[in-house]
Amino acid sequence: MMKIIPKLIYSLNIKKGKKKIKHFDELTKNAPEINKQLRTIKKVCLFRLMTTTSSILKKC
């Protein structure tokens, strides 16, 4: 029993990881665009940040 449980846990993680490998492979095919999208999303947060904070703005 003690030997079966680690195998099951690893198998479950590996199964999820194999899906992640495929997903990662797809992501990297469009990596620059996908990465730039992250910047666009962050700009929303950035707006909030710039309206609520001061020290960073002082450097602008």
Next chain:
Amino acid sequence: MPFSTYDDYIEYIEKMLTGEEGLITNDPIIHYALTSGSVDNPKKIPVSEDTVKLYREYATQYSFAVISEALGEKWKKGRGLNLMEVKFETLPNGLFAGSISGRGVYSIKNLLFLMFTSPKEVVFPTEIMDSKYIHLRYALIEKSLSYIVSAFMTGVCDLMKYLEANWEMIVSDIENGTINEDIKIPDDVRKTLLAKIKPDPKRAAALRAAFQKGFDDPIIPRIWPEFAFVHAIGSGGFSVYTDKMRHYLGDIPIYFSVYAASESIMAICSEMESQAFVLIPDSAFYEFIPANQEEETNETLTMDQLETGKDYEIVITNTSGFYRYRIKDVVRVVGWYNKCPKIQFVYRLNQMVSIAGEKTTEDCISWSVREFVKEAKCELVDYSVYADIGVSPGRYVIFMETEKRLAKDQHHEYRRIIEEKLGIANPSIGAKVKSGVLSPSDITFVQEETYALYRDLMIMRGISGNQLKPVRVIDTLVKENFFFALADKES
């Protein structure tokens, strides 16, 4: 938006620690990563749920799938030895602060003892103890140990050195079901552990037979026949420890894990044994500043504008509220995975040594030391650089620990070699020595076990072993006092 550094966020982080929310991000912050950066005042980096998820998906699931595909049936998927400990402090806002790797371990706390051999007393330490002994004591019982996972290769290497020096004591304890009285463990922990330990003379005899044959041949496959891999950060500044580990591992492969910081998991190894890391496009927004750029500018490059072979400072906008954040790392583009750059860490900008404007990087020092070792025909343990401005003009002093003491009467020759190598690695040093702007470089050998002792000392001062990186620059009074005190007067 200008670049930012940690100092720009301190004011907000201080408020967040007392419970204020939505200051730098509206994403929920669930942890604060204590960085290893400074001994006296470690940074507290906010970590969002998204960042923890990215760590889990890439550092655990993705990496184990890569290893499984590479090793196939060679990995029997037995329990592993986990050297990452969870040492958290509770903050006023009720959240934990501790290493980011510890957070990963904490998130699987209920599965931990099904997956790993070490008892919870050492994974969640409440006091300082001889953790190397406890990790080994339990891992050695497990004949079918599958792998070792550690944040850094230094931890794995220290463990194997400890084994080499102390195997007789550990084997005797396994044989008799005891814990040697010299081992530093709190009394209650000793009592708890002893209650669960049984004598195992059969395993002890097999181990003793293996150790008695010596450590010249790789020991790991002889004591753990199902051992399949090591999972640890071991490239760049850690490579001296990786080289040492090869001696214990033989043909057993290494998975070099991730390129990450407390702020973000930025890149991952897509292959076993590869020391090139593929940038993770959905983990952070990356910008790059050419490393040789003289002028300070706000302009940056995106990943599609990078060139193979060139060095860049990396700037990230992460998933935890840091914007255009300079983590101060310089990376080199070494290839491509589809349209994504493969990178290697080259040096940290704040670990650069410059006495008279010559800007010497970790990379230069590392190359010089490796070349020194080849020419002086010695075996390296570890090294650091010290900018000695106590003499006029200033000079570079390389501190070095070697496996065997070098001949004292050859010291002038060793000085010549290191001077020559530093001058090649950074021609600015050579030119400045020639023109008298710098004094000739020197080399100081330290006593046996100096670097291991330094790490032990840091652990005793409360630094998590998961966070201890090699000392590449002697840049604090603590380091200065320590390494100068352990200079080997006989070499």
